[in-house]
Amino acid sequence: MKHRLIALCFLLIIILLRVFAQELNASEVKESDALSRFAQVALSSSDYRVTAGDIYTLQYAAGTVPVVYKIVVDSSYRINVSNLGIINVAGKSYQQLKTDVEGIVTNNYPLSGVQLVLTEPASFRVRVTGEVQNSQEIVTWALARLSGLLNIDNRTPYSSLRDVSVRSQNGQIRTYDLFKAQRFGDMTQDPYVRPGDVITVSHATRVVTVAGEVERPGIYQLLPGESLRELIGYYANGLSPIADPTRIELVRQVESAVDSGDKIYLTRDAIDSGYPLQHLDAIRIPSIIELIPVMFVEGAVRLTEEGDELSTATRLTVRFTVGENYASLVQRNQAWFSAISDTKNAYLIRGVARIPLNLNPMLYDSSYRSQYFVEHNDTLIIPFRQYFVTVSGAVHSPGRFPYIPDRSWDYYIGLAGGFLPERNSHKIVDIIDFAGNKLTKKDIITPETNITARANSGLYYFNQYAPVITTVLSVVSTFITITLLISQ
Structure with missing residues (x-):
């Protein structure tokens, strides 16, 4: 075991x-x-620079002897070419290195079929610091650009992409504007990183928001001296065709008189004159469409074509063109109406006047034109079309009750308080639809149906006439008794 x-x-x-x-x-x-994929990308790019840590494979024929030689680039950037020569490769691209190495081998061994291939691209570390969530070292390679290392998750709301500095190993510092690279494709502002680089993200000092009718709404960091003119024309790429620059709205949060911010109204002159902007200012350019007059539609209308049932009234705000006829308004908005919309008995509230407006001809006759034209602040009321079911007979509360689709006969009996047991002990009902047809309990109840609970209990009739019978019998019995006493 x-x-x-x-x-x-x-x-x-x-x-x-x-x-x-x-x-x-x-x-x-x-x-x-x-590594193979990285090598393929590096081989296909003319931008790849020789980097400390690269491994190259040199192959050639020394006479009849094939030679395979590994070349590893160290931090000195001086490489030994198969003991045929030493060259300095600092700052050279892969293509330049390939030309130099193959030239040295060819000079020593003509017709040697020399070939230099990048086998393993180097990886290295760069440091990211400044206005970021966490300063950190990132492992990258020679074809990574500056923008790719500024992870959005590591940035803060105050990280500036307009002022990013890179200090190289030799202490040289350069500053880049990534906005220009992202917006205009200026790749001189988004360089490749190199071993030992230290990337410092600056703090954004003036960030503003532009919304509304501009071609590129968004959040932008302005440089010193830039104003509303540059925000609209340069960053937001200009006004849209339907912009209304006469009613520009500016909300100023910094040093405002109230907690919600100061609201300032500007005109086109503010753009032309270069109105100064502060940190966290928010600009909105309204649309001329906002000036189009509106009317309202209320009642049994819906927002979409999905579903016909409405449990509550809806209020719609509708923009219209001056001079529009109510017929054209209704025809282009047929989706408002459902089976419970009483379009025949609609009416218009205009000021204090109430104007009846039958919409049926407008809905079903494309050539029809109403005598009424849409006016600002009109309210079109669409009543609910309500059906009823009548319940009578031996129930507690006979009456007319609102029709609800897909409900059975006993639902309406319940609305009427239920059967009177002393009058209807077997739940017998007569169901007659609107057309006079007799329905069974299994049939679907339709609008304007009449449900009659029969008074069919024999005990009920007995109880109803029992007092009379008892009285008559008592009189008869008394009469007989008196007659017998007299006869004696």
């Missing part, structure tokens, strides 16, 4: 080792694939 347990443990260890080896091989394959 002990030997079996030891053997089982060894077997388990062997299985675990195999699993570990497979996972290790899989990770190595993935890493190899990644």
Whole structure:
């Protein structure tokens, strides 16, 4: 038993080792694939610069002897070309290195079929600091650009992309404006990073928002000296065709007189004259469409074509063109109406006047023109079309009750308080629809149906006439008794 347990443990260890080896091989394959893809990108790019840590493979024929030589670039950037020469490759691109190396080998071994290939591109670290969530070192490679290292999750609301400085290993500092790179494709403002770079993100000092009728609404960081003119014309790319620059709204939060901010109204002159803007100012350019007059529609109308049932009244605000006829307004908005919209008995409230307005001809006759034209602040009322079901007979509260689709006869009996047991002990009803047809309890109840609960209990009639019968019998019995006494 002990030997079996030891053997089982060894077997388990062997299985675990195999699993570990497979996972290790899989990770190595993935890493190899990644390196291969990076190498392919570097080989296809004329921008790739030789970087400390690169591994190149040099192949050529020395006479009849094939030679394969690995070249590793160290931080000195001086490489030994198969003991045929030493060259300084600092600042050179891969294509320049390839030309130099192949030239040295060809000078020594003509017709050697020399070839230099980048096998493994180098990876290195750069540091990101300044106005970021966390200063950190990032592992990257020579074809990564500055913008790619400024992760949006690591930026703060005050991170400036207009003022990003990069200090290289030799201490040289350059400042870049990533907005120009992102908006205009100026890649001189979005350089490739290099080993040892320190990236510093500056604090944004003046950020403003522009919304409404401009071509590029958004949040922008202004540079010193830039004003409303630059915000609208340069950053927001100008006004839209339907902009109304006579009613520009500016909300100023910083140093405002009230907590909600000061609201300032500006005109086009403010754009032309370069109105100064402060940090966190918010600009809105309204639309001329906002000046189009409005009217209102209330009652049994809907916002979409989905579903016909409305439980409550709806109020719609509708913009219209001056001179529009009510017929054209109704025809282009047929989706407002459903089966419960009483379009025949609609009416218009204009000031204190109430004007009947039958919409049916407008809905179904495209050539029809109403005598009424839409006016500012009109209110069109669409009543609900209400159906009823009548319940009578041996129930507690006979009457007319609102029709509800897909309800059975006993629902309406319940609305009437239920049967009177002393008058209807077997729940017998007569159901007659609007057309006079007799329905069964299994049929669907339709609008304007009459439901009659029969008074069919024999006990009910007995109880109804029992007092009379009892009185008559009592009189008769008394009369007979008196007659017998007299006869004696």
